[in-house]
Amino acid sequence: MASGNTTMNKDTILKVEHLSMRFGGLMAINDFSFEAKRGDITALIGPNGAGKTTVFNCITGFYKPTMGMITMNQASGDQYLLERLPDFEITKKAKVARTFQNIRLFSGLTVLENLLVAQHNALMKASGYTILGLLGLPAYKKAAAEAIEKARFWLEKADLIDRADDPAGDLSYGAQRRLEICRAMCTGPELLCLDEPAAGLNPKESLALNTLLRSIRDEGASLLLIEHDMSVVMQISDHVVVLEYGQKISDGTPDHVKNDPKVIAAYLGVEDEELDEAIHEVEAVAGGEH
Numbered sequence: 369m370a371s372g373n374t375t376m377n378k379d380t381i382l383k384v385e386h387l388s389m390r391f392g393g394l395m396a397i398n399d400f401s402f403e404a405k406r407g408d409i410t411a412l413i414g415p416n417g418a419g420k421t422t423v424f425n426c427i428t429g430f431y432k433p434t435m436g437m438i439t440m441n442q443a444s445g446d447q448y449l450l451e452r453l454p455d456f457e458i459t460k461k462a463k464v465a466r467t468f469q470n471i472r473l474f475s476g477l478t479v480l481e482n483l484l485v486a487q488h489n490a491l492m493k494a495s496g497y498t499i500l501g502l503l504g505l506p507a508y509k510k511a512a513a514e515a516i517e518k519a520r521f522w523l524e525k526a527d528l529i530d531r532a533d534d535p536a537g538d539l540s541y542g543a544q545r546r547l548e549i550c551r552a553m554c555t556g557p558e559l560l561c562l563d564e565p566a567a568g569l570n571p572k573e574s575l576a577l578n579t580l581l582r583s584i585r586d587e588g589a590s591l592l593l594i595e596h597d598m599s600v601v602m603q604i605s606d607h608v609v610v611l612e613y614g615q616k617i618s619d620g621t622p623d624h625v626k627n628d629p630k631v632i633a634a635y636l637g638v639e640d641e642e643l644d645e646a647i648h649e650v651e652a653v654a655g656g657e658h
């Protein structure tokens with residue numbers, strides 16, 4: 369059941385309005401608003417400590433924001449105010465899944481088993497929560513076959529199907545990251561939030577990640593990612609939002625953001641009082657290039 373009723377364009381999947389998060393005396397996020405469009409890959413970028421992970425934690429229910437509204441607008445038209453939902457309902461009902469900066473797989477289980485564990489809820493429901501159900505109910509057998517089918521589908525997309533029966537811990541780092549993303553996709557999200565998916569990947573692994581992320585978008589899901597690797601952000605994002613000190617400093621296409629003097633200045637790490645000067649310098653250089 370929907371828990372929100374904001375008037376929203378159906379192309380918008382996530383709307384963050386006036387989000388603020390205070391930790392004691394620190395205002396980590398300060399009146400931050402943005403929208404992610406359905407079917408887009410939206411990247412949230414910014415220098416270290418800008419507040420990106422805090423925004424993710426508010427969207428996915430790990431933190432309750434000090435202020436603000438976060439609306440998930442499903443394709444069906446159902447809306448959920450995420451700041452009011454417990455985190456397990458954000459995955460289950462609102463259909464928002466996430467991965468973390470550090471890999472959290474069951475390394476002793478096989479690749480396939482990791483994806484079946486992700487579908488545990490659907491399987492238990494089909495069993496009627498009884499051992500007899502597990503053993504004999506046709507509904508359970510059907511659900512189990514569907515769970516395996518879904519797992520195989522995402523393993524194909526991630527180029528991991530040949531590793532299905534290997535322990536997850538035996539995979540390379542890049543392959544483990546892709547497996548984590550497959551696991552999140554097996555929960556059937558409409559919005560997938562990825563926290564630095566390219567961190568620590570070599571160029572070949574980065575390319576394989578880009579291919580997987582594009583195929584997730586092609587399958588109809590929307591993505592929101594935090595990423596430091598600018599080659600990933602610029603190559604695959606449809607939309608980029610830039611945070612600095614908890615506030616939005618730029619929002620637009622990768623090209624727009626890449627050439628925004630405020631973004632360049634933020635990444636160069638200039639102090640506030642030097643910002644105007646840096647912007648003028650960057651504008652002068654950019655002007656000279658044309």
Ligand SMILES: Nc1ncnc2c1ncn2[C@@H]1O[C@H](COP(=O)(O)OP(=O)(O)OP(=O)(O)O)[C@@H](O)[C@H]1O
Nearest residue numbers: 391392394396414415416417418419420421422423
């Ligand atoms: N649980 C917390 N308690 C206190 N302060 C916190 C907490 N979580 C984050 N912060 C502070 O909030 C600010 C934003 O941190 P956050 O981790 O969201 O930034 P980030 O942009 O994700 O950084 P990075 O790129 O380094 O991961 C930082 O000053 C950080 O120290």
